[in-house]
Amino acid sequence: MKLLIKLSKMREDIKRRLRIxxxxxxxxxxxxxxxxxxxxxxxxxxxRVVHVVRNGVAVSLVTGNKFRYSKYG
Amino acid sequence: MVKENSEFEYLKTSLLSKEDLxxxxxxxxxxxxxxxxxxxxxxxxxxxxxxxxxxxxxxxxEISDEIQKGIExxxxxxxxxxxLSMGNISQELYARMKKFNTTRNDLAxxxxxxxxxxxxxxxxxxxxxxxxxxxxxxxxDSYQKSLDKQSEKFLTDTEGKPFVLxxxxxx
Numbered sequence: 001m002k003l004l005i006k007l008s009k010m011r012e013d014i015k016r017r018l019r020i021x022x023x024x025x026x027x028x029x030x031x032x033x034x035x036x037x038x039x040x041x042x043x044x045x046x047x048r049v050v051h052v053v054r055n056g057v058a059v060s061l062v063t064g065n066k067f068r069y070s071k072y073g
Numbered sequence: 074m075v076k077e078n079s080e081f082e083y084l085k086t087s088l089l090s091k092e093d094l095x096x097x098x099x100x101x102x103x104x105x106x107x108x109x110x111x112x113x114x115x116x117x118x119x120x121x122x123x124x125x126x127x128x129x130x131x132x133x134x135e136i137s138d139e140i141q142k143g144i145e146x147x148x149x150x151x152x153x154x155x156x157l158s159m160g161n162i163s164q165e166l167y168a169r170m171k172k173f174n175t176t177r178n179d180l181a182x183x184x185x186x187x188x189x190x191x192x193x194x195x196x197x198x199x200x201x202x203x204x205x206x207x208x209x210x211x212x213x214d215s216y217q218k219s220l221d222k223q224s225e226k227f228l229t230d231t232e233g234k235p236f237v238l239x240x241x242x243x244x
Contacts, residue, residue, distance in 0.1 A: 037220060045134060047141070049126060052224040061223045062132050 038069070089116050091210040098206065106189070106198040107180060113205035114149075114177045117170070120209075120216050121152040127223040128161055149174050161215060169208050176201055 035053065042049045044063040051058040051069075058069040094116055101109040122145055126132040147155075150171065157167045180187070188194055 037217075037224075045132075045136075046138075050123070050220060052220075052228065054228055059224075059227045061220065061227065062126050063134055064227050 040067075089119060089213075091206075091213050094209055095206060098202065102199075102202065106195060106202065109202055110177060110180065110198065110205065113202065113209055114174070117173075117205075117209055117212060118149055118152070120212060121149070121156060124156065124161065124216055124219065127219050128156075128159055161219065162212065166208065166211055169204070170212075173201070173205055173208055 038051050038053060038058060039048050040051050040058060040060075041047070042051075042060045042063055042065050044060070044065050047062075049060055049062045051060050053059075053069050056069055057066050059066050094113065097112060098109045101112060125144060153162065153167055153170050153174075156162045157164065162170070189198075
């Protein structure tokens with residue numbers, strides 16, 4: 001049981017470290033003014049189309065496909 | 074559900090806004106009047122093609138590549154005629170765009186010797202560039218209006234509520 005708890009803690013720690021490695025720590029990240037619209041690749045129609053950005057999520061205006069849009073530069 | 078960002082390569086760029094164009098033209102003007110005129114024309118054409126995705130009921134998902142390529146091959150004049158018939162652009166804007174296109178075509182394809190060093194030519198080209206920027210800003214405004222309309226369709230369900238995100242691989 002103890003081993004399981006230890007393993008889960010280790011797992012959480014690895015996740016945290018990996019996130020910092022990929023995205024940077026909270027202190028180092030800088031907020032960037034997000035545009036209302038962006039153009040990005042839509043995998044459903046295999047084409048670049050306009051996406052609307054709301055609450056950190058970009059939504060394709062053609063298919064409604066969503067992806068996370070980082071507020072940090 | 075939101076798909077993982079890492080699955081696809083998302084190249085995120087801002088729209089071809091009026092401000093972007095003005096900045097680019099200011100730089101380009103110093104080098105060549107002609108290229109700045111062509112850039113404006115290119116921006117206009119890009120918007121006219123892209124606009125088809127968001128006007129009316131929106132682009133159906135099932136459109137094949139062949140149809141899409143066919144749409145992209147439509148000429149500038151036919152594009153503005155189509156947009157005029159759909160009520161996207163006004164009659165006045167249509168006339169101005171047509172005139173701008175004729176000037177551009179004359180300079181791009183016409184067989185004539187133009188003295189680009191003369192002040193008269195430079196003045197004329199400068200006037201055309203200014204007109205082009207004005208046309209583009211009007212065109213962009215109406216384009217953005219249809220984008221706003223289209224975005225309402227996708228955001229009505231989730232308005233006020235946070236988006237439901239898919240579980241990240243990182244947890």
